[in-house]
Amino acid sequence: MFERASNLSRFFALLIDIVVFAVLRYAFSFVSKIIGLSRDLTAEELKFIEEMATQNNPEELLGATIRLQAEAGVHYEFLAFFIINLVFIIYLVCKKGGTPGKLAMGLEIQDFQTYGRLKWWQAALREFVGKTFLWMITFMIGALVSLVTKNRRGIHDLIASSAVRQKKGA
Numbered sequence: 001m002f003e004r005a006s007n008l009s010r011f012f013a014l015l016i017d018i019v020v021f022a023v024l025r026y027a028f029s030f031v032s033k034i035i036g037l038s039r040d041l042t043a044e045e046l047k048f049i050e051e052m053a054t055q056n057n058p059e060e061l062l063g064a065t066i067r068l069q070a071e072a073g074v075h076y077e078f079l080a081f082f083i084i085n086l087v088f089i090i091y092l093v094c095k096k097g098g099t100p101g102k103l104a105m106g107l108e109i110q111d112f113q114t115y116g117r118l119k120w121w122q123a124a125l126r127e128f129v130g131k132t133f134l135w136m137i138t139f140m141i142g143a144l145v146s147l148v149t150k151n152r153r154g155i156h157d158l159i160a161s162s163a164v165r166q167k168k169g170a
Contacts, residue, residue, distance in 0.1 A: 003166040004152045005107045010164055014143075016101030021085070028081050037080075038073030045072075086128070093123040102164065112153070112163045122160045130156025 032038045041049075045068050052061045069075065092099055094117055097108040109126070111118055118126065134142040134155050142155035153163055 005164040013101035013105040020100045032077045038077040126160035
C-alpha cells in the first residue's frame with residue numbers, strides 16, 4: 001500500500017524546514033528594515049527595558065515591551081511573515097504534498113484515508129493547530145507521539161487525518 005516515513009527522515013525534514021524558515025524569517029526581517037516597515041530597538045529602549053525588569057513589576061515590563069515593539073514596527077513584520085508562511089505552507093502541503101523539508105527528503109503528506117493530497121483545511125489544521133499550537137502547549141510531546149503510534153503519526157497527523165509517507169521511488 002504505502003511505505004511509512006521513518007522517524008529519522010521526518011526528523012531531518014524538520015531540521016531542513018527549521019533552516020528554510022529561519023532564512024526566510026531573517027530575510028524578511030532584513031527587507032522590512034530596509035524599506036522602513038520596522039526597525040531594531042535602540043540602545044536607550046533596550047536599557048529602559050532592562051531597568052523595568054529590575055523593578056520586579058511584570059505587568060509594567062510587559063506593557064513597556066509591547067509598546068516599544070509596536071513603535072519599532074515589529075508587529076508588522078510578524079504579521080506579514082505569518083501571512084506569508086500561512087500561504088506558503090498551505091500551498092506547498094496542498095499542491096506539492098509537503099513542506100520544503102519533507103519534499104527534500106522524498107516524503108509526502110497525504111490524507112490518511114484516501115492517500116490523496118490534503119484539503120486546505122486539513123493542511124491548516126495540521127500545520128498551524130497541530131504543529132504550532134499543540135506542539136507548543138505539549139512541549140513538543142505532540143511530535144514525539146509519532147514514535148509510539150502504529151503508523152508513525154504525530155498528534156498533528158491524528159487531528160488532521162494525515163500521514164507522512166515515503167514517496168515511491170524516492
